Amino acid sequence: MRNCWEQTGLPWVPHIPTLMTPFYFAATGLLDGTNLSNGIGTPTPLEGVASSWLDGERLAARLNAAALPTSRSHHTRRCAATCLCAACVS
16 A cells, blocks of 8 residues: 555655645746745745735735636735635635
């Protein structure tokens, strides 16, 4: 029987803290090199989009209005950014 990574007890790859991180990369990795932050260097890399100039409420409303089949967006006042984190992905 093969073990899943979680069952091995081995440490995961640095900068890829969870098994979901590669999926977040597909959504926000393209933002590298732009004036938006995708959280690289934070405890939750690639799980959100942030910028001091971004109107998070407006962006979240537009993303939600698009009715994308795999995500919901919300504006977080804590970081003043649009969050596409695991809590919002359904």
